Amino acid sequence: MSESSVPSEPFLATLAITGVGLIGGSIAAAARQRHVAGRIVGIGRTEKRLAEAVEAGLIDEGSTDVAVAADADLAVVCTPVDRIAQDVRALAEVMSETSLLTDAGSTKRALCQELADLDGVHGPAFIGSHPLAGSTRQGFEHADPDLFDRKVCVLTPQSNANPTEMARLETFWTALGAVVHRRTPNEHDQALARTSHLPHLVAAALAGSLSEEDTELSATGLRDTTRIAAGDPALWVPIFQHNSSAITTALDRFQAQLKEFSDGLRRDDGCALQKLLEEAKRKRDGLG
Amino acid sequence: MSESSVPSEPFLATLAITGVGLIGGSIAAAARQRHVAGRIVGIGRTEKRLAEAVEAGLIDEGSTDVAVAADADLAVVCTPVDRIAQDVRALAEVMSETSLLTDAGSTKRALCQELADLDGVHGPAFIGSHPLAGSTRQGFEHADPDLFDRKVCVLTPQSNANPTEMARLETFWTALGAVVHRRTPNEHDQALARTSHLPHLVAAALAGSLSEEDTELSATGLRDTTRIAAGDPALWVPIFQHNSSAITTALDRFQAQLKEFSDGLRRDDGCALQKLLEEAKRKRDGLG
Numbered sequence: 001m002s003e004s005s006v007p008s009e010p011f012l013a014t015l016a017i018t019g020v021g022l023i024g025g026s027i028a029a030a031a032r033q034r035h036v037a038g039r040i041v042g043i044g045r046t047e048k049r050l051a052e053a054v055e056a057g058l059i060d061e062g063s064t065d066v067a068v069a070a071d072a073d074l075a076v077v078c079t080p081v082d083r084i085a086q087d088v089r090a091l092a093e094v095m096s097e098t099s100l101l102t103d104a105g106s107t108k109r110a111l112c113q114e115l116a117d118l119d120g121v122h123g124p125a126f127i128g129s130h131p132l133a134g135s136t137r138q139g140f141e142h143a144d145p146d147l148f149d150r151k152v153c154v155l156t157p158q159s160n161a162n163p164t165e166m167a168r169l170e171t172f173w174t175a176l177g178a179v180v181h182r183r184t185p186n187e188h189d190q191a192l193a194r195t196s197h198l199p200h201l202v203a204a205a206l207a208g209s210l211s212e213e214d215t216e217l218s219a220t221g222l223r224d225t226t227r228i229a230a231g232d233p234a235l236w237v238p239i240f241q242h243n244s245s246a247i248t249t250a251l252d253r254f255q256a257q258l259k260e261f262s263d264g265l266r267r268d269d270g271c272a273l274q275k276l277l278e279e280a281k282r283k284r285d286g287l288g
Numbered sequence: 289m290s291e292s293s294v295p296s297e298p299f300l301a302t303l304a305i306t307g308v309g310l311i312g313g314s315i316a317a318a319a320r321q322r323h324v325a326g327r328i329v330g331i332g333r334t335e336k337r338l339a340e341a342v343e344a345g346l347i348d349e350g351s352t353d354v355a356v357a358a359d360a361d362l363a364v365v366c367t368p369v370d371r372i373a374q375d376v377r378a379l380a381e382v383m384s385e386t387s388l389l390t391d392a393g394s395t396k397r398a399l400c401q402e403l404a405d406l407d408g409v410h411g412p413a414f415i416g417s418h419p420l421a422g423s424t425r426q427g428f429e430h431a432d433p434d435l436f437d438r439k440v441c442v443l444t445p446q447s448n449a450n451p452t453e454m455a456r457l458e459t460f461w462t463a464l465g466a467v468v469h470r471r472t473p474n475e476h477d478q479a480l481a482r483t484s485h486l487p488h489l490v491a492a493a494l495a496g497s498l499s500e501e502d503t504e505l506s507a508t509g510l511r512d513t514t515r516i517a518a519g520d521p522a523l524w525v526p527i528f529q530h531n532s533s534a535i536t537t538a539l540d541r542f543q544a545q546l547k548e549f550s551d552g553l554r555r556d557d558g559c560a561l562q563k564l565l566e567e568a569k570r571k572r573d574g575l576g
Contacts, residue, residue, distance in 0.1 A: 132507035204568035205545040219420035229572040233565035257493040277521035280492035
């Protein structure tokens with residue numbers, strides 16, 4: 001390797017993060033630890049929390065005024081999915097024409113459609129991101145610089161996305177440790193409905209159907225199966241609403257599987273139940 | 289404390305275990321490590337596996353002939369739930385009148401009814417046990433002496449159970465580290481349908497409804513939610529069959545919850561979804 005392959009400057013002079021919670025804080029921590037950004041600014045809704053994030057060493061400067069991001073090369077919006085579009089627009093108004101905007105939201109179709117005009121031709125470009133990493137914990141106090149390490153991050157460019165901007169965004173997430181995959185916004189939402197949104201709904205329905213007196217006789221299997229139901233409802237309601245049609249399709253498919261189990265139970269059909277459990281085990285073992 | 293409270297002899301001279309797999313092997317390992325039994329004999333179906341369990345130091349002697357348990361004070365049957373009754377009967381024929389028989393099966397109503405005549409009046413007594421501990425791994429190679437440590441073990445005595453035998457059984461499981469709870473066989477099966485059997489069915493139906501191409505975009509939430517679907521189908525089919533009526537009741541209740549989510553999605557009713565997720569989170573947080 002030639003010396004020129006070792007960057008003397010960080011990849012980004014200034015990184016802006018709107019929403020310095022668990023995800024935004026972890027992006028800041030990872031960018032800091034991996035020397036991805038020379039300076040990190042945070043935008044939030046309360047001065048106090050931002051001051052605490054500065055105090056914690058996660059960001060260099062915080063403000064409730066989006067103008068703090070004026071010099072940023074790249075901004076990541078880490079707010080709930082029903083707030084992302086407006087937060088991206090606010091940044092686009094103050095950031096330079098050559099800057100790049102992205103997000104960390106769990107749904108992409110509605111968002112990328114809404115922001116399709118931010119194509120980078122006459123202003124900053126927006127390309128959607130979704131790092132498949134998280135926690136049921138909330139707040140930057142639980143930020144983890146390794147949260148994205150070897151985790152998938154899905155990028156969802158529109159068909160007219162600038163390849164140079166795509167390469168920049170891919171470099172950014174790769175530098176944070178993530179493994180980048182590319183999907184259309186619609187492909188992303190269909191797949192995530194099955195692998196994330198439906199599992200969340202199912203875990204919540206299972207937790208919701210428990211009796212208080214069941215707590216005493218619960219074991220690790222139940223705790224694992226319902227773990228994600230402890231997630232923040234305020235984050236999940238808009239995810240459900242933004243992707244309701246794909247989730248409904250996934251739910252129908254799941255209910256068809258449930259019915260097969262239910263029929264097997266009612267008919268006392270051991271062979272049918274065995275076959276269903278073997279198929280489920282085969283698919284589960286495939287997840288690693 | 290007087291010296292007499294320190295036992296000079298192990299609680300059991302001889303412990304017999306039928307089915308030396310993950311659970312049976314872990315009982316042996318725990319009994320060995322905690323000096324609960326002076327001698328441990330294993331009964332199984334293949335000489336080779338039993339010889340390997342002796343070689344591994346889990347049991348002192350193994351045999352495919354139940355007569356090896358003739359001198360045992362206590363026997364634990366750790367075979368799949370559709371084999372427990374016959375394995376208990378086989379032991380009852382060779383063991384002494386003062387001996388105690390139990391099991392480690394996940395369903396109790398059918399079993400305890402079938403073995404109700406083993407009340408200890410004219411021969412060995414049987415009292416059902418269900419340690420709420422396990423693993424998706426199989427085989428005594430994964431035996432863990434701490435598998436029962438601070439885990440719940442449910443004892444399900446019939447109404448005519450001898451209090452002395454109950455106390456003995458409670459002492460046994462407590463000595464292995466477990467926290468003993470007492471339920472009627474029917475109460476046990478109703479509760480476990482909700483806290484274990486339904487979650488297993490739901491995890492399997494969720495895994496079963498995945499597409500092969502979903503693997504790439506799956507995250508830890510999906511893996512947690514479906515983890516138990518990797519369990520051995522041969523163990524779970526008889527559990528489903530033995531407890532089908534209680535599982536069907538629990539499944540109906542779960543499906544009613546699913547329908548509420550589904551209605552909320554179709555109506556785009558954010559308030560309803562928020563309420564459902566909050567209730568689920570409250571119950572999940574209660575599991576600790």
